[in-house]
Amino acid sequence: MHLVQTMAYVGQEPWHGLGSQLTPHQPLEVWAKQAGMNWSIESSDIRYASSENGINSIHAYPDQRVLYRSDTKAPLSVVSKRFHVVQPHEILEFYRDLTEAGGFELETAGVLKEGRKFWALAKTGQSANLKGCDRVNGYLLLATACDGTLATTAKLTSVRVVCNNTLAIAVGHGGDAIKVPHRSKFNPDAIKRQLGIAISSWDGFMDRMKALSECKVNGNAVEAFFQRVLTYPTSLALDSNASSLNDRAIKTVQQLYAGHAKGAEMASASGTAWGLLNSVTEYVDHHRRARSVDHRLDAAWFGQGAALKQKAWDEALLLLS
Incomplete structure (x- = not known):
């Protein structure tokens, strides 16, 4: 069974060998379609049926709701009323100003676990050359899940070109990622402000x-x-x-x-x-x-x-x- 539902990438085939190739500098709308992220997460109250003395009745379960895909109507998860959903288009939209004016370039994006988890990865434009022409490039990964397995996570990561090995870069003193739990509302501008400070982490990582x-x-x-x-x-x-x-x-x-x-x-x-x-x-x-x-x-x-x-x-x- 595969975890990857759909995926798109530019450049060389990713190290995991999955996805369909795009030409560089495509608009986010093309990325959304080709990466399989052009749908939304919808929710519905949970109801159940009971029968007593031959009489059927429908009841609501008020504390939780079911999340499902807008395109296929396939169920994704059952969550509490306090769960804040992050939509697939929000993950891609996070990169709009970064790619249009910030020098970033989207490289992969896709959907895992039939829509329960999705991500986008962009090259930051930062790089370092170690002795012997050993090149390492900087990336920004943004991912989330709607099944409780992952907070919305922004992570700086490096990729060693010769082997495509990936390694997370520490973000300030808060570990290797900025995480927004789903009990809080996703605020992309707040994450970018934190990353604005964290981008300087590249210099320490390079050293x-x-x-x-x-x-x-x-x-x-x-x-x-x-x-x-x-x-x-x-x-x-x-x-x-x-x-x-x-x-x-x-x-x-x-x-x-x-x-x-x-x-x-x-x-x-x-x-x-x-x-x-x-x-x-x-x-x-x-x-x-x-x-x-x-x-x-x-x-x-x-x-x-x-x-x-x-x-x-x-x-x-x-x-x-």
Whole structure:
């Protein structure tokens, strides 16, 4: 079963291999159609039928409502009356001034889980070159869900060109994203004001990338790094501190680091902390076991994969101290 319902992109085929290609600089209306985002979320009261003594009656359930697609009428979720819906067109409209006057360029947009989750990703125009012509570009991801699985989330992310590995960039001191829970109304201008400050985070991120690319690591440090990153807590009832080492994953990332990863031979990555980090990000984005390519995309951006990459980033920075 695929998570991706529809998707559009410009440029090279995305790393997940999904979607239909657009020519650059298309208006948002074209993006909405080609990305499958030209519909809206509608809502209805929940009603149920009961029968007593042969008499049927209809009752309302006042505390919740059902959300459904305007085009297919397919149900999406059941939410509380306090749930604030963010529409697909609002995700694209967020980028209008950024693309028309701010130098941003939409690169992918689409719908996951039959409409329950949707996103758009734009190139910010920021980039950095590490030694050996290792280029990293900056992006802004905006995504939301109407089934309670994701707050409306704006996330700065980087993409390493040679391998299309993705990595979130810290937004100020508030973690790697700006999140608006659905109990609050989505205010795009407020998010942009926060991002206006956060865009400067790119400079600090670039400095750390360069430091990682110049930080040489030995065999003991490599092994310890992978063990720290790929040791997971377990749910053993008798031991709240129990953990488990993912041997299969460690073997894969060791091979990637040793030269099998794209760009592993570059001066920036070979024998460096940057190479260690990218062996984990490549594992998450391209090799980690998943039910499908689009399940891997969902995890790499929003789920366990994103958390694993963040853990690798934090551990890599410790190597600089």
